[in-house]
Amino acid sequence: MVATEQEAYDLINKLEIEFKAFEHPPITSVKEMPYEFNSPLVKNLVLKAKKGKNIYLVILPREKQADLKKLATLLDEKRLSFLAEDALLELLNVPAGTVTPLALPNDTNHQLTVVIDRDIDQEDTVGFHPNVNTATLIMPFKELLRILDYLDYEPIYIRL
Numbered sequence: 145m146v147a148t149e150q151e152a153y154d155l156i157n158k159l160e161i162e163f164k165a166f167e168h169p170p171i172t173s174v175k176e177m178p179y180e181f182n183s184p185l186v187k188n189l190v191l192k193a194k195k196g197k198n199i200y201l202v203i204l205p206r207e208k209q210a211d212l213k214k215l216a217t218l219l220d221e222k223r224l225s226f227l228a229e230d231a232l233l234e235l236l237n238v239p240a241g242t243v244t245p246l247a248l249p250n251d252t253n254h255q256l257t258v259v260i261d262r263d264i265d266q267e268d269t270v271g272f273h274p275n276v277n278t279a280t281l282i283m284p285f286k287e288l289l290r291i292l293d294y295l296d297y298e299p300i301y302i303r304l
Contacts, residue, residue: 185205200258235250237275244272
């Protein structure tokens with residue numbers, strides 16, 4: 145079952161999260177964003193350890209390249225790779241191109257570790273898809289932390 149936009153809105157409304165919604169054509173990468181929001185954009189990657197069961201939701205500034213070797217070193221892993229789409233659907237109920245922290249309620253066994261790049265300005269806003277790639281929700285970074293806290297995820301902070 146695929147996560148719905150309504151599930152994302154239900155979560156943020158339950159927590160009384162402050163946000164602005166923007167509808168747009170389907171996009172699968174922040175590089176495809178047809179216009180600029182008045183907000184920094186981020187990319188969300190789901191990566192798995194080559195050995196072991198560790199899986200990471202990595203949130204990076206849009207302009208940063210995901211240096212998987214460096215990231216693996218920072219996370220004390222030998223090697224990282226992108227989670228296969230079928231495994232992503234099974235874990236978060238979202239397809240590639242719609243990965244979002246708003247899908248974390250679907251990680252019922254808490255298999256993911258959330259990793260946030262320190263270069264994301266915590267005094268600014270961030271944007272996330274609401275489980276679909278035809279909208280972006282802009283919210284203060286502190287609201288993201290409230291969501292993670294509510295869902296019982298303690299993020300790891302790194303600088304990639």
